[in-house]
Amino acid sequence: MHDKSQTGTVDLSGQGREQAVTRKSGVALWRQIADQIRQAISAGTLGADGKLPPEMILSERFGVNRHTLRSAIAALVQEGVLRAEQGRGTFVESRQKLSYPISARTRFSTGLREQTRERRSILLADAIEPALSRVAEALGLAPDAPVLRLETLSEADGRPVSRATSWFDAERFPDFARVYAETASITLAFQHFGIEDYFRKSTLVSARHADAADLTDLKLSAGAIVLVARAINVDTAGVSVQYAETRFVADRVELSVSTEA
Amino acid sequence: MHDKSQTGTVDLSGQGREQAVTRKSGVALWRQIADQIRQAISAGTLGADGKLPPEMILSERFGVNRHTLRSAIAALVQEGVLRAEQGRGTFVESRQKLSYPISARTRFSTGLREQTRERRSILLADAIEPALSRVAEALGLAPDAPVLRLETLSEADGRPVSRATSWFDAERFPDFARVYAETASITLAFQHFGIEDYFRKSTLVSARHADAADLTDLKLSAGAIVLVARAINVDTAGVSVQYAETRFVADRVELSVSTEA
DNA sequence: TTCGATTGTATAGAACAATAGACAAATGTG
DNA sequence: CACATTTGTCTATTGTTCTATACAATCGAA
Structure with missing residues (x-):
């Protein structure tokens, strides 16, 4: 049951470090993505300018549907990590460790x-x-x-x-x-x-x-x-x-x- | 979307420490349970005698269906943490940290x-x-x-x-x-x-x-x-x-x- | 104001997770 | 052997997650 998990990779950092989401792993894609975005923000490799790339771009990078990515963002908004504004973009609320x-x-x-x-x-x-x-x-x-x-x-x-x-x-x-x-x-x-x-x-x-x-x-x-x-x-x-x-x-x-x- | 998660608690350790599984959290129940069993084994509060309680007992403790618990055990068997033997029980393969x-x-x-x-x-x-x-x-x-x-x-x-x-x-x-x-x-x-x-x-x-x-x-x-x-x-x-x-x-x-x- | 870019909402189907019940197969014991 | 105990397999149903497509609402700039 657990040997058929597939993994797709994405370079989120632009520094050669690869991020990925794993399907059929028991962890929902939106949660994996939320964890990675939170981490990338904390590491400064994402949203360093205070703004996240558009949902379309991010969903392509992670290889998932835009709605899946939106679920991840919704979770981070609830945590207070991000703030989304219709028409303008999604912004980083808090960063440092x-x-x-x-x-x-x-x-x-x-x-x-x-x-x-x-x-x-x-x-x-x-x-x-x-x-x-x-x-x-x-x-x-x-x-x-x-x-x-x-x-x-x-x-x-x-x-x-x-x-x-x-x-x-x-x-x-x-x-x-x-x-x-x-x-x-x-x-x-x-x-x-x-x-x-x-x-x-x-x-x-x-x-x-x-x-x-x-x-x-x-x-x-x-x-x-x-x-x-x-x-x-x-x-x-x-x-x-x-x-x-x-x-x-x-x-x-x-x-x-x-x-x- | 994430504010309606429900939590049920279970005392797995017998020492007053409560374990729990959270539904609708983006993490599948079987994975949460697998994580908790692995941790309880490592802490010595489960399978201290080398043997896990029967699936029926464990599934009742966690408040999930037996099949859900079996998925958790299957994952731990694949990791090499547990070994299941039909008719005999499920046994601990490795423990110490x-x-x-x-x-x-x-x-x-x-x-x-x-x-x-x-x-x-x-x-x-x-x-x-x-x-x-x-x-x-x-x-x-x-x-x-x-x-x-x-x-x-x-x-x-x-x-x-x-x-x-x-x-x-x-x-x-x-x-x-x-x-x-x-x-x-x-x-x-x-x-x-x-x-x-x-x-x-x-x-x-x-x-x-x-x-x-x-x-x-x-x-x-x-x-x-x-x-x-x-x-x-x-x-x-x-x-x-x-x-x-x-x-x-x-x-x-x-x-x-x-x-x- | 018109337009492009972006986030927000809706709906439907496919894939996966969880529940339920029934029964098979293996083990150890009286 | 007969039996209770335990893990393994099967089928069906329901709820959640993910995908796909379409369109609405908001913002900022031309």
């Missing part, structure tokens, strides 16, 4: 300060629960030890950037959730508990399709990709104080690792 | 040595071309300076892991492609040109859908995700010697960043 630095001193707001006008984090939920095995291992706690779980959403310039689930030792940090809710900052909340500084020990990066909850919180459409960073933060004594699993919107964020050993 | 370390001393084979039986890199193509703007910038060369481009494929245990495009200063490293073809190692090829050691300066990590070429080379099915690492390597003097854009199969690889400041 945020570069999120990962280093020993990774903090949410700091690294994005120069790239955005405004940033904020929202506390969606908090709960005290027995630790899952991977959480207990990351924090160096006994299995099923009580941990505080924080669900947070981060936005930059009014658009969702990432969705994080963080765990903390509930015994060492009682009432952390309330302090965080007041300060809206992990760094400040840690200081309230006497931790002047903390460091990123390790980060595991993977990628997958966004699940249902992330789709909603991050305002994504189905099939969207998230970059997943599983990180451990330690205090100055090297003791794990936070384990976090953060999902970044792959279309809007890239992770920057500088390894100055 | 490779953890690819990113540090100042990142090299392909070293980090994967303990996780795999066998690794190899294949030179697919090489060419000398004028540098693209981002390549020239990364290597610190003049725009359109001649650069060598290498297209390589890396496999571990007989399965494709990553697909890289690397660029080198063609004037500093004449004949690099031939040397690399003979040694099958970037490290050894560099030594041939008097570079005893080199370091990873920076890495940008992003994620996107695999394009047509990567789909073919990495033997993926459409809609698959790749982790993209854009890296700059420098010699001991701090001069850029290699710029590489590597696409990792997101289902098989995660990137590990240890930030020991």
Whole structure:
């Protein structure tokens, strides 16, 4: 059933890189095309002048009917990436990708300060629960030890950037959730508990399709990709104080690792 | 058109994490389900005993017809993730994710040595071309300076892991492609040109859908995700010697960043 | 105002995806 | 063997996606 998929190629970038749509793949053509246009815009290889080529031209490049291409554009208009004006053309609404630095001193707001006008984090939920095995291992706690779980959403310039689930030792940090809710900052909340500084020990990066909850919180459409960073933060004594699993919107964020050993 | 999508949820993990399929989203149900099963296997929350639940059970969990679920399984069988046996059940063929370390001393084979039986890199193509703007910038060369481009494929245990495009200063490293073809190692090829050691300066990590070429080379099915690492390597003097854009199969690889400041 | 270029709308048919029900074929067990 | 369990195949129906063609509406320039 899946061995007969056909692929047609298209040079969208003008730089030798080929883009393509694959038929009978389980992913609708209009969605594949929407993903590629979004990516090309982000890479600057399409709409660099703020305007997209006409629908007829684009549909020929992708080798699909004009209506199929229009579905792709409609999806991107709904996402806020494009804006179509009858008689004039289709225009790019937003372009740039945020570069999120990962280093020993990774903090949410700091690294994005120069790239955005405004940033904020929202506390969606908090709960005290027995630790899952991977959480207990990351924090160096006994299995099923009580941990505080924080669900947070981060936005930059009014658009969702990432969705994080963080765990903390509930015994060492009682009432952390309330302090965080007041300060809206992990760094400040840690200081309230006497931790002047903390460091990123390790980060595991993977990628997958966004699940249902992330789709909603991050305002994504189905099939969207998230970059997943599983990180451990330690205090100055090297003791794990936070384990976090953060999902970044792959279309809007890239992770920057500088390894100055 | 895209605002009327319906979402049904299913707890696949037994840990409170919900999985879901979204209808009318441009992604066929069987593909969404295939993606989720693959991910659940990789996370160990499904088929931990090597065997998948019967089709009837799974189709009820996902809230779809048995045939739809069978399409998902068929796709995973073709990928080599599952193996179905009439009368017996469906079994897990491969599970584990490779953890690819990113540090100042990142090299392909070293980090994967303990996780795999066998690794190899294949030179697919090489060419000398004028540098693209981002390549020239990364290597610190003049725009359109001649650069060598290498297209390589890396496999571990007989399965494709990553697909890289690397660029080198063609004037500093004449004949690099031939040397690399003979040694099958970037490290050894560099030594041939008097570079005893080199370091990873920076890495940008992003994620996107695999394009047509990567789909073919990495033997993926459409809609698959790749982790993209854009890296700059420098010699001991701090001069850029290699710029590489590597696409990792997101289902098989995660990137590990240890930030020991 | 007239015209070309462009996006928006409508309709119909073909190809694909999903559902439904029934039964065949293989496996392991009592 | 007889049986329950499980995957494999078949047919039919419905809804979604893609194609094809035609024309309307808006904009900007000649």
